Amino acid sequence: xxxxxxxxxxxxxxxxxxxxxxxxxxxxxxxxxxxxxxxxxxxxxxxxxxxxxxxxxxxxxxxxxxxxxxxxxxxxxxxxxxxxxxxxxxxxxxxxxxxxxxxxxxxxxxxxxxxxxxxxxxxxxxxxxxxxxxxxxxxxxxxxxxxxxxxxx
Numbered sequence: 001x002x003x004x005x006x007x008x009x010x011x012x013x014x015x016x017x018x019x020x021x022x023x024x025x026x027x028x029x030x031x032x033x034x035x036x037x038x039x040x041x042x043x044x045x046x047x048x049x050x051x052x053x054x055x056x057x058x059x060x061x062x063x064x065x066x067x068x069x070x071x072x073x074x075x076x077x078x079x080x081x082x083x084x085x086x087x088x089x090x091x092x093x094x095x096x097x098x099x100x101x102x103x104x105x106x107x108x109x110x111x112x113x114x115x116x117x118x119x120x121x122x123x124x125x126x127x128x129x130x131x132x133x134x135x136x137x138x139x140x141x142x143x144x145x146x147x148x149x150x151x152x153x
Contacts, residue, residue, distance in 0.1 A: 037114070038062040039133055039146040046123065053123040057151050059094075059133070061114035071137055072110050078138050081106030091136045094119045096128035097148060127151040 042058045067090075074086040081087035084107055093104040094117065103119035121127050130148040137143070 034144060035063055035066050036144050037064075037133060037135060037146040039131075039149040041149050041151060044151075047120065054120040055123055055127070056118050056120045057127060057131075058116065058118045059131075059149060060116065061111075061133070061146070064111045064114035067111040067114070067135070069110050071135075072108050072113070074109075075139065089137060089139050091138065092117060093134050093136065095132055095134070097130040097132070098128075100128075102128075102131065 038061065040060050040062050042060050044055050044057050047054050047056050071090045072088045075089040076086050078087070078089065081091070087106040088108055090108070091104060091106045092108060092114070094102045096102055105113075105117060108114065117133065119131070128151060130150060132148050133146045135144040
């Protein structure tokens with residue numbers, strides 16, 4: 001007996017509803033629930049390290065409370081960050097407006113630490129006009145890209 005097209009559609013729809021209800025697509029669901037970071041410049045300060053003078057540019061993620069603490073849990077089952085075998089599940093990378101990586105954080109312990117991220121440039125070097133960050137959730141292979149933020153108030 002030949003099945004009707006409507007029967008095939010109904011079966012496909014039931015399978016899809018079942019798959020979503022049992023969590024067969026967790027990465028898709030998590031991408032829909034979490035917003036992109038809202039990055040804000042909070043100031044700059046001179047610092048000296050190893051006899052060299054730098055300007056450190058500070059930022060915060062305004063909506064950091066939107067990210068669950070488990071995103072920043074130590075994750076020894078994932079590849080290490082250098083020699084740090086307990087780096088966090090989510091890494092934060094800072095890029096200039098052209099996509100050049102400036103700095104990164106691989107061991108933030110909770111989302112509140114997103115209020116104190118920074119990059120530094122040697123004193124006298126003009127910083128990029130704009131930067132953005134990416135939160136890289138290595139467990140779900142999901143990246144959250146921020147807005148462009150200025151390097152001056």
